[in-house]
Amino acid sequence: xxxxxxxxxxxxxxxxxxMTLGIGGWGSRRKPMALVRALLRAEITDLTxxxxxxxxVGMLAAAGRIRRLVTPFVTLDSIPLExxxxxxxxxxxxxxxxxDEAMFMWGxxxxxNRLPFLPVRAGTGSDVMRVNPGLRxxxxxxxxxxxxxxxxxxxxxxxxxHVNRADRRGNGQYLGPDPYFDDLFCEAAQTAYVSCERIVDxxxxxKEAAPQTLLIKRHTVTxxxxxxxxxxxTSCAPEYGRDEAFQKRYATTPWAQFAARFLGGDEQAYQSxxxxxx
Amino acid sequence: MKGVTRAEYCVIACAEAWRDxxxxxxxxxxxxxxxxxxLARHTFxxxxxxxxxxxxxxxxxxxxxxxxxxxxxxxxxxxxxxxxMMGASQIDRYGNQNISCIGxxxxxxxxxxxxxxxxxxxxxxxxxYWIPRHSRRVFVEQVDMVCGVGYDRAAxxxxxxxxxxxxxxxxxxxxxxxxxMRLASLHPGVTVEKVREATGFTLEVPDEVPYTREPTAExxxxxxxVIDPENARAREVAE
Numbered sequence: 001x002x003x004x005x006x007x008x009x010x011x012x013x014x015x016x017x018x019m020t021l022g023i024g025g026w027g028s029r030r031k032p033m034a035l036v037r038a039l040l041r042a043e044i045t046d047l048t049x050x051x052x053x054x055x056x057v058g059m060l061a062a063a064g065r066i067r068r069l070v071t072p073f074v075t076l077d078s079i080p081l082e083x084x085x086x087x088x089x090x091x092x093x094x095x096x097x098x099x100d101e102a103m104f105m106w107g108x109x110x111x112x113n114r115l116p117f118l119p120v121r122a123g124t125g126s127d128v129m130r131v132n133p134g135l136r137x138x139x140x141x142x143x144x145x146x147x148x149x150x151x152x153x154x155x156x157x158x159x160x161x162h163v164n165r166a167d168r169r170g171n172g173q174y175l176g177p178d179p180y181f182d183d184l185f186c187e188a189a190q191t192a193y194v195s196c197e198r199i200v201d202x203x204x205x206x207k208e209a210a211p212q213t214l215l216i217k218r219h220t221v222t223x224x225x226x227x228x229x230x231x232x233x234t235s236c237a238p239e240y241g242r243d244e245a246f247q248k249r250y251a252t253t254p255w256a257q258f259a260a261r262f263l264g265g266d267e268q269a270y271q272s273x274x275x276x277x278x
Numbered sequence: 279m280k281g282v283t284r285a286e287y288c289v290i291a292c293a294e295a296w297r298d299x300x301x302x303x304x305x306x307x308x309x310x311x312x313x314x315x316x317l318a319r320h321t322f323x324x325x326x327x328x329x330x331x332x333x334x335x336x337x338x339x340x341x342x343x344x345x346x347x348x349x350x351x352x353x354x355x356x357x358x359x360x361x362x363m364m365g366a367s368q369i370d371r372y373g374n375q376n377i378s379c380i381g382x383x384x385x386x387x388x389x390x391x392x393x394x395x396x397x398x399x400x401x402x403x404x405x406x407y408w409i410p411r412h413s414r415r416v417f418v419e420q421v422d423m424v425c426g427v428g429y430d431r432a433a434x435x436x437x438x439x440x441x442x443x444x445x446x447x448x449x450x451x452x453x454x455x456x457x458x459m460r461l462a463s464l465h466p467g468v469t470v471e472k473v474r475e476a477t478g479f480t481l482e483v484p485d486e487v488p489y490t491r492e493p494t495a496e497x498x499x500x501x502x503x504v505i506d507p508e509n510a511r512a513r514e515v516a517e
Binding site: 026053071072073074075080081085086089090092098099100101102103105120121122123124125126127128130131146177178179180181184 | 333347348352355356378379383384386389390391392393394395396397401402423424425427431432433435436437438
């Protein structure tokens with residue numbers, strides 16, 4: 001049996017500058033923040049980030065690590081506009097591939113299915129086509145003859161996701177109401193690093209939870225990282241909600257000041273700092 | 279009916295978007311459309327599906343009746359059995375909508391949310407809009423980034439439809455030969471002049487403009503006592 005457990009820093013040591021990185025979760029929900037924090041500690045830059053964006057994007061953008069972003073939105077949910085992302089966009093800090101939520105999903109599906117593209121009824125008529133001049137359309141070969149967008153595969157070098165439980169082999173379980181697209185991120189990627197609230201024995205995964213909570217299959221996973229409170233300050237239902245007070249602090253504190261206070265040390269230092277934060 | 283507030287006319291105008299909609303998902307974005315959708319379900323659209331804003335389909339009392347995580351939501355969108363009422367940072371005379379950014383997309387003056395699901399929504403099912411503060415900043419000659427697709431750019435796409443735009447001043451539709459925005463009704467207390475002044479493009483105005491209908495006594499009771507007893511609606515549209 002392959003034991004895939006590693007620390008967040010070990011997981012990040014497998015990543016390098018220039019990679020295309022998919023980040024799971026949605027907005028400010030179940031983001032693999034411990035892995036993002038480890039990424040911020042490493043000298044990795046020039047990234048293409050693929051994400052239904054939240055503070056993962058805001059932080060990496062603020063730290064100047066993104067060369068290109070692929071996203072349909074960036075939001076903190078209870079704070080609709082992500083301030084660090086906004087600031088980065090307004091100073092033209094990186095390239096953007098702005099696409100629709102469904103196009104994004106079909107791009108991941110195409111990559112997971114090893115297809116060059118998948119047709120999607122979205123994008124035409126909108127400025128998504130103007131700002132992404134590389135997007136192509138296809139005409140249905142059947143009688144309907146409809147023109148659809150050929151959404152290119154969003155192939156990922158690596159995926160980072162966070163779930164509630166995992167075993168040492170990389171079987172990942174979500175216990176909240178929404179899987180988001182985390183399994184798809186793993187399937188669309190060459191390598192995938194899954195952080196979790198707790199590593200448990202395989203048998204324990206289905207002791208109290210239904211088998212359909214087993215979202216992530218081990219053959220798609222490279223590394224498993226135990227990271228309690230690892231989605232903080234985003235939500236990780238049902239174990240904890242979003243830390244609204246801390247999120248507000250993140251959104252209203254100048255980035256350099258926030259980073260110096262909370263991101264200067266390792267994950268343990270972060271967890272201590274947030275406990276001490278008034 | 280005595281003492282109907284502007285916010286309540288807005289609720290009625292939003293609720294009407296789902297009249298006779300059948301067994302489809304109502305997706306209201308914003309507080310007043312949410313109250314409107316629930317009012318519709320309580321009264322003239324009893325088969326509507328509602329969500330809790332997360333992954334559950336729920337009844338008006340919050341009873342869970344189904345599971346609709348994001349990816350199934352996207353399937354439902356393309357299946358067409360949904361009528362969304364979205365917001366708009368900008369909207370033009372043909373119903374093109376922008377929630378992405380203000381200014382040049384390459385280097386925006388103000389970065390907003392992003393296109394979200396507006397492109398897929400508008401090509402797959404009815405999409406209406408809710409604008410709580412009608413102004414020239416929102417009702418513009420041309421939007422800076424087309425997210426939701428308007429009539430002039432839809433090229434007759436088979437499932438494209440923008441039934442209505444509701445603002446704090448009135449209700450608007452596209453029932454004109456070239457599908458340009460038309461004033462369909464004024465909320466009582468609002469004049470045509472006021473709407474014209476607050477609109478950044480030339481609005482089609484029929485000779486006779488009706489007023490948005492009054493709530494029935496039962497509807498007013500539902501709004502005030504059952505759906506929004508805390509009067510949160512007044513925070514979105516004040517009288």
